[in-house]
Amino acid sequence: MNILTRKNGGVLIVIPGKRLDTDAAPEAELALASAIEQGETRLIVDFSQTEYVSSAGLRVLLKATKQLMQVGGALALCHANPQVREILDISGFVMIMPCYATFEDALRALGA
Amino acid sequence: MEDYYDITESLFSAKANEEMIAFAGFLVEAKSWASEGVLKVAAFRRADHHGYLTLTFVVDLEAESGRKTGLQAAFARATQTALAERLGPDFEMLLDVPLNPFAESPRFFVEELNVYFQRLAGRERWLLETHVLPALADLIGLRFEPLDWLDAPGNSPPSKAAERSDSKLRTQVRRQLDSVVGGTRSDPKHPGSSDA
Numbered sequence: 001m002n003i004l005t006r007k008n009g010g011v012l013i014v015i016p017g018k019r020l021d022t023d024a025a026p027e028a029e030l031a032l033a034s035a036i037e038q039g040e041t042r043l044i045v046d047f048s049q050t051e052y053v054s055s056a057g058l059r060v061l062l063k064a065t066k067q068l069m070q071v072g073g074a075l076a077l078c079h080a081n082p083q084v085r086e087i088l089d090i091s092g093f094v095m096i097m098p099c100y101a102t103f104e105d106a107l108r109a110l111g112a
Numbered sequence: 113m114e115d116y117y118d119i120t121e122s123l124f125s126a127k128a129n130e131e132m133i134a135f136a137g138f139l140v141e142a143k144s145w146a147s148e149g150v151l152k153v154a155a156f157r158r159a160d161h162h163g164y165l166t167l168t169f170v171v172d173l174e175a176e177s178g179r180k181t182g183l184q185a186a187f188a189r190a191t192q193t194a195l196a197e198r199l200g201p202d203f204e205m206l207l208d209v210p211l212n213p214f215a216e217s218p219r220f221f222v223e224e225l226n227v228y229f230q231r232l233a234g235r236e237r238w239l240l241e242t243h244v245l246p247a248l249a250d251l252i253g254l255r256f257e258p259l260d261w262l263d264a265p266g267n268s269p270p271s272k273a274a275e276r277s278d279s280k281l282r283t284q285v286r287r288q289l290d291s292v293v294g295g296t297r298s299d300p301k302h303p304g305s306s307d308a
Contacts, residue, residue, distance in 0.1 A: 055220075056137070056148055056150075062135050066262055087217065091222065092132070095130065
């Protein structure tokens, strides 16, 4: 199991493992999609354990964001290392997946 | 007193303000290797229906940064002339923004192609699925997954004020890019020509 989840009030916290890549993406996609289908509308993906996010990982996050947008929810990211942060910035994915320096900032952004 | 202009910050700001409408996974296939990637599609529509699609390609390099050269060569095949032949009379121009100089991480190759059309608003999906992506797949050697469309506010045309502001910022960024790395792509079939 590479993905840990926990609840903080009304927010689901998802903590991927060391790599969110082609190998880990299916498990992450399933965890996020299942959570949203079960009614979670506010998600934080905490990258504090994650060294690398590949394009497959980015697609998983984008799919979850799309799913959340359809139910009026939102996803926020936090604790991204400089390499992950850079690819989010340079692609502009931060527009729909805002990335915060701290967990508390992400919680605040989701109104929790 | 001199003004300090941070081109990287301006670029990131411009990218964050794009109206993202869709995304898709893709595979880049070369003779001896293949890399996965993700495509972001943004649309900029003007009131007169002109507009452009911004296609941002993020390709995994992992530890094999040597693939960057192959990818640059592959993307260089998407030229103004090649796209004009495939996209028809509504196609206006191609503007390439090389993002790699801004990517310090050796793990990704990033390329932005802006495809301008005389009539864009309301035809984005048709243009992308039946013309733009098939043309790029053929020219660059890509295999796209079906586009995921965002059912988001970004699907409505931007206000004129937002459009003017964004346009000004992008123009400024592109001017800086041109001066640093060259923002337009010459057609290898027509040396010395410019795509812009």
